[in-house]
Amino acid sequence: MAGKSTLRDRRRLQTSREIQRAALTLSLRHGHDLVTTEMIAAEAGISQRTFFNYYLNRDTAIVGQAPCFDEETVAWFRASSGPLLADLLQALRQLLNNSDLDRGTSQLIDRLLGTAPELLPIFYGSLRRLRDQIADLAVTRVGEDARSDAELLAEAISHALGDTFRIWANDDAMSADSIVDVAAAKLQVLRGYLAQV
Amino acid sequence: MAGKSTLRDRRRLQTSREIQRAALTLSLRHGHDLVTTEMIAAEAGISQRTFFNYYLNRDTAIVGQAPCFDEETVAWFRASSGPLLADLLQALRQLLNNSDLDRGTSQLIDRLLGTAPELLPIFYGSLRRLRDQIADLAVTRVGEDARSDAELLAEAISHALGDTFRIWANDDAMSADSIVDVAAAKLQVLRGYLAQV
DNA sequence: GCAAATATTGCACAGTATGCATCCTTGTGC
DNA sequence: GCACAAGGATGCATACTGTGCAATATTTGC
Numbered sequence: 001m002a003g004k005s006t007l008r009d010r011r012r013l014q015t016s017r018e019i020q021r022a023a024l025t026l027s028l029r030h031g032h033d034l035v036t037t038e039m040i041a042a043e044a045g046i047s048q049r050t051f052f053n054y055y056l057n058r059d060t061a062i063v064g065q066a067p068c069f070d071e072e073t074v075a076w077f078r079a080s081s082g083p084l085l086a087d088l089l090q091a092l093r094q095l096l097n098n099s100d101l102d103r104g105t106s107q108l109i110d111r112l113l114g115t116a117p118e119l120l121p122i123f124y125g126s127l128r129r130l131r132d133q134i135a136d137l138a139v140t141r142v143g144e145d146a147r148s149d150a151e152l153l154a155e156a157i158s159h160a161l162g163d164t165f166r167i168w169a170n171d172d173a174m175s176a177d178s179i180v181d182v183a184a185a186k187l188q189v190l191r192g193y194l195a196q197v
Numbered sequence: 198m199a200g201k202s203t204l205r206d207r208r209r210l211q212t213s214r215e216i217q218r219a220a221l222t223l224s225l226r227h228g229h230d231l232v233t234t235e236m237i238a239a240e241a242g243i244s245q246r247t248f249f250n251y252y253l254n255r256d257t258a259i260v261g262q263a264p265c266f267d268e269e270t271v272a273w274f275r276a277s278s279g280p281l282l283a284d285l286l287q288a289l290r291q292l293l294n295n296s297d298l299d300r301g302t303s304q305l306i307d308r309l310l311g312t313a314p315e316l317l318p319i320f321y322g323s324l325r326r327l328r329d330q331i332a333d334l335a336v337t338r339v340g341e342d343a344r345s346d347a348e349l350l351a352e353a354i355s356h357a358l359g360d361t362f363r364i365w366a367n368d369d370a371m372s373a374d375s376i377v378d379v380a381a382a383k384l385q386v387l388r389g390y391l392a393q394v
Numbered sequence: 395g396c397a398a399a400t401a402t403t404g405c406a407c408a409g410t411a412t413g414c415a416t417c418c419t420t421g422t423g424c
Numbered sequence: 425g426c427a428c429a430a431g432g433a434t435g436c437a438t439a440c441t442g443t444g445c446a447a448t449a450t451t452t453g454c
Contacts, residue, residue, distance in 0.1 A: 008400075008451060036440065047403050052442060083393040121322055128318065138390075148360050152353065152383060153390045159352050163345050184394075186349060191391040193335075193350045194384055196280040205420060205431075233409065244434050249411060 016054050016065065017105075019044045023061040024108040032062075032116045062119065063109060063126035067099045069133050077137050084141050085187070088134060088157060093180045095130075101176055106169035113166070124162050131158040160186040213251050213262065214302075216241045220258040221305040229259075229313045259316065260306060260323035264296045266330050274334050281338050282384070285331060285354060290377045292327075298373055303366035310363070321359050328355040357383040 022043035026035045037058050041048040055061040073094045080087050113119055131154045138150035164183040168174050174182075219240035223232045234255050238245040252258040270291045277284050310316055328351045335347035361380040365371050371379075 006452080011451095012401090037442085038440085049404070049443095050402055053401075053403095056442090058441075084390055085393045121318075121325065125318055142390075146386075149383060149386045149390070152356055152360065152387050155356050156349065156353050156387065156391075159349055163349065186346060187391055188394075189343075189346045190349050190353065191388055193281060193339075193346070194353075194388040194391070196282045197381075197385075203421075208420095209432085234411085235409085245410095246412095246435070247433055250432075253411090255410075 015044070015046065017102075019046070019051060019054055019061055020064045020105065021108075023058075024105070024112060027062060027112055027116070028108065032112065032119060059119070059122045060126065062112065063123055064105070066126050066129045067095055068129060069095055069137075070098060073098075074133075074137070078140060084138060085153075085184075087141075088137060089180050089184050091137065092134075092157075092161065092183075093177070096176060096179055101168075103169055103172075106165065110166045110169045124159060127158040127162055130161075131155060134158060156187060156190060157183070160184075160190070212241070212243065214299075216243070216248060216251055216258055217261045217302065218305075220255075221302070221309060224259060224309055224313070225305065229309065229316060256316070256319045257323065259309065260320055261302070263323050263326045264292055265326060266292055266334075267295060270295075271330075271334070275337060281335060282350075282381075284338075285334060286377050286381050288334065289331075289354075289358065289380075290374070293373060293376055298365075300366060300369075303362065307363045307366045321356060324355040324359055327358075328352060331355060353384060353387060354380070357381075357387070 019040065023035070023040045026039055026043055035058075037051050038048050040058070040061060041051045044051070051061070069091060073091050076094070077087055077091045080090075082090075109123070113123055131151075134157055135147070135151045135154035138153055139147050142150050160183040161179070163186060164179050167182065168176065168179050216237065220232070220237045223236055223240055232255075234248050235245050237255070237258060238248045241248070248258070266288060270288050273291070274284055274288050277287075279287075306320070310320055328348075331354055332344070332348045332351035335350055336344050339347050357380040358376070360383060361376050364379065365373065365376050
């Protein structure tokens with residue numbers, strides 16, 4: 001379905017993962033600030049120049065490429081008329097179903113974030129494309145005039161999702177399907193806090 | 198009260214503002230990606246090396262230094278026992294009262310963000326210290342076990358505050374005192390969205 | 395197989411950011 | 425006032441980041 005099957009595309013995906021893995025293991029071994037793009041390239045078996053063909057900068061290599069709604073899901077959302085948050089969460093469920101998450105890599109990311117908190121903005125920043133997409137979807141419901149409100153909602157959703165992602169990485173008993181449910185529960189906790197005025 | 202009155206400290210504050218102003222005007226004139234730290238230093242009348250004594254990197258010079266709770270406010274919060282969100286908002290009111298905001302600079306920031314959306318993460322990132330402080334305050338109420346929930350709340354609050362800050366910059370009729378109130382209203386809109394399940 | 399499309403690489407180069415030594419300015423104690 | 429300590433400003437050297445360009449290699453479609 002989402003499978004691009006040409007040799008070129010398979011290689012591209014594999015190389016990007018090898019780079020990420022190299023960046024993660026080196027950062028865990030030496031500390032993120034002591035790892036250079038040259039070291040990462042060498043570990044991944046490519047040239048430094050090629051590294052920059054795959055990732056815009058050294059930091060984003062660690063968190064990999066952000067997931068993204070496919071057209072099908074966007075179309076479903078536009079056609080649906082359920083409650084806003086419920087539909088957004090459902091779209092996210094479809095997104096996570098289509099993307100095959102690698103728990104091993106996620107664990108490495110989580111462990112690195114524990115030792116290098118300065119990377120937290122980069123981790124949450126990696127969800128930016130997704131966040132923007134969520135905001136765009138929400139805007140189709142609440143109207144362009146309320147875009148900044150839609151962005152605030154999208155920020156909260158993607159943040160909760162990021163947190164849950166880290167929980168999932170470290171809990172082998174937790175299925176990928178429940179990620180969105182746990183994130184939704186976190187959002188309801190937030191709603192409770194916001195009611196305490 | 199917050200006044201450090203030695204010549205050294207007054208100079209330091211003034212220089213940091215001159216650097217920020219130089220960074221803003223140059224970025225608005227030439228486009229942010231065409232402005233170098235050397236240009237900023239020259240415009241501010243200092244050396245490039247001195248630029249890096251004031252700001253950690255080129256981007257943060259644009260948004261200036263983040264505000265920060267003073268000890269007094271923190272002590273007040275710890276002693277208070279009102280509803281969580283209400284107390285957090287009250288602490289923010291005190292924070293904004295103590296810090297003298299410069300609407301002119303804020304306007305330049307807002308205009309630049311309009312032309313260079315890639316700076317938005319840096320703008321919201323500048324609130325990070327404040328966000329962490331808010332989370333710490335919230336943790337004293339909800340407990341360490343719920344830290345990630347407190348951080349989600351802090352993220353929402355600081356995001357809403359950032360949005361409101363930009364509104365205030367462009368609305369001369371809006372008083373600084375009402376910033377927190379408008380942000381609180383945004384948070385209630387968010388609460389409404391979160392209830393739509 | 396061949397030609398077009400696409401990837402990889404080396405190289406040059408501008409810019410970022412830091413450490414260090416030195417010089418200059420400001421605060422302090424007398 | 426003056427001398428000395430503390431803290432800032434600067435120049436210089438240097439490691440690293442990230443990009444453009446041209447050359448080379450690989451994949452794809454036919």
